[in-house]
Amino acid sequence: MRYQLIGVNHKSAPLDVRERLAIPESRLPDACRDLTAHPGIEEGMILSTCNRVELITHTTNGFADLREFLHHQFHLTAEELDSHLYEFRETEAVRHIFRVASSLDSMVVGEAQILGQVKEAYATARAIGAVRGQLDQLFTRAFAVAKRVRTETEVGSSSVSIASVAVELAKKIFGSLQGKNVFIVGAGKMSELAARHLMAHGCASIFVSNRTYDRAVGLAQKFNGQAIRFDDLYSTCDRADIVITSTGAPHAIFRREHGEQFLSRRKNKPMFFIDIAVPRDVSPEMAKLDGIFTYDIDDLQQAVTTHVADRHKEAERAEAIIASEVENFKARLEARQHTRDVVPLIVSLQDHLETIRQAEIDRVRGRLGHMTPDQEIAVEALTRGIINKVMHTPITTLKTAAKDSEVTTVIDVVRRLFNLQGKESGPASQANRHPSKEASNREAPNKAAEPRQ
């Protein structure tokens, strides 16, 4: 396992540092090529989002100077950059990747966007051949782990922003938001954000009312909506199912009698008031009416806080899943490595016995005199059969031993028993000398390792 990762994120580096390291999507393939061309790097991938920039690599000998790559690539000095960097190797690099993909390392724990960003970075690097066997294995597993975390925990299930909580509440009242009308009272930034969320979830139209009519017109134009004069507020407000209000009025502008009028005109169809003004725009008496639902900024904030706390609680469960997945991944890689160690030995053993068999046939051939083709075939089959039968158990034992930790002992014993020291010239060792040929050579010993019939 020669994984190595270096990077900065929202916790380790301020925005101005992250900005300098950020790589635009269009430049990502070239940056990946540069990374894989860097000495000591076999495979490499770059994850660049607004909250993190990370280089994830598989190295040829366990270490590559990734800091130097960053300094060179981004024209930053060690003083400017190094104090913000974190670096993980081997198991810890795997754990970090699993945590990032599962959104446990995100600014908002459990947010779903990061998985998509990791997938995009992976696809970009894979398309140019910068991600092959080793990183491919790692990220395939990371995506599966992220899916498992999302399925088995509630880490991403609840809304953690005021706007998304407002949307969720609206859905609990109205079901689908398709065709619902939104009324913004007071053209503030937060109302705009909430309205944008609601419109994104299918709301049909938007009305905007503001004491300064021009501002209402300006905001209404952004949503292709309709500006309403503030004097007409009470006569038109019942047209909306959802009212987002954030005026600077010193007293409540929506009182119980207004609510009664609205309900009467709407035939008691429910209305949802999202009151983000301080002091409040909606009188608490309104909430006592059947069919009127009011949530003020504290109610929404309380929901957000509770959801964030829930997510952190769930994140603990997710960490446990990741810990076990890291162990599984490590065990799987080790098993594969052991198998790679055993294959050359099996090949060498078979070659050794084949040499003995041929030598023995040649030795007795003179004594047997001339043999017909049928006799030749029979002798071949007989001697091969004996060798295969004798070798069957040792080869099976070697393959089994490759899966556990005592493999090196078993390999050593077999070498000694058959005097194979120094005779191995298996593809694994060749692959080490010629990494680029590793993939094509890997198939050969597997075929050779099968007992010959």
Next chain:
Amino acid sequence: MALLWLRFALACYFVGLIYAFVALARPSDLFSRIALHAVSVGMVFHFVSLTEVFLSGRFIWASVHDAESLLAFISMTFFMIAYAIYQTTSPGVVVFPIVFFLTFVAAVGQQPSAFASSAQKGWLIPVHIAFIFTGYAALLFSFGASLLYLVQERRLKSKNPSSLASFLPALEVIDQIGYRSLLLGFPFMTLGLLIGSFVAVTTYGRMDFLDPKILLSILMWAVYMVMVVTRWSSGWRGRRAAVLATCAFVAAIVAWAANYFSAVHRFAAS
């Protein structure tokens, strides 16, 4: 055999009953799915049971137990239709216990009592009963929906963040289930009562308006009509709608119970 199939159905409905008790306190997707499958299998057994009763040549709705069994089946059919449209098992919270109770009463009765009315022969009575039962089932649904509406409304007004995780569907969806049931059930109930009146007049030569069954049936229909009218004209929802639905439902139960006192509309052994 019909009774045996009905008891199998009862066993399946029991899962639904448990679901109804735990769903509000501890909602679980898994348990919802299990309950849905269990009651679906229960409906198959129930259908087989009703078919056997029919094939046996017994006048299918003439016994009180067969009638209860049929009413339970129609209520389950309503539930399944609502599930197919709205993909929610939450009406089961109200429907499953009532269906279980009706099936239980029907399944433990060894000797079904026969309907005593001399008017039972002829095709009008089966039509009358089918219509009235559809009206009953719709009323049950409307009642259930108004209760769930109240629960969901209270949760949302409590402003407790956990209310967002409620397993109940959105208020407007619950409202639609109730309103559509109401609209569907009312014509059936009206037609069923008209046919019943017609049969009574042709059989007895007059309508005995002081008979408890007839009196209570008219009362139930009146409450039903008030519900439809207030909803249609003023869009009554929430508490007011729940009060009306409860009144109509109680009136329906009392009207059903009147079978035990009525001179013209009763089961022989009751």
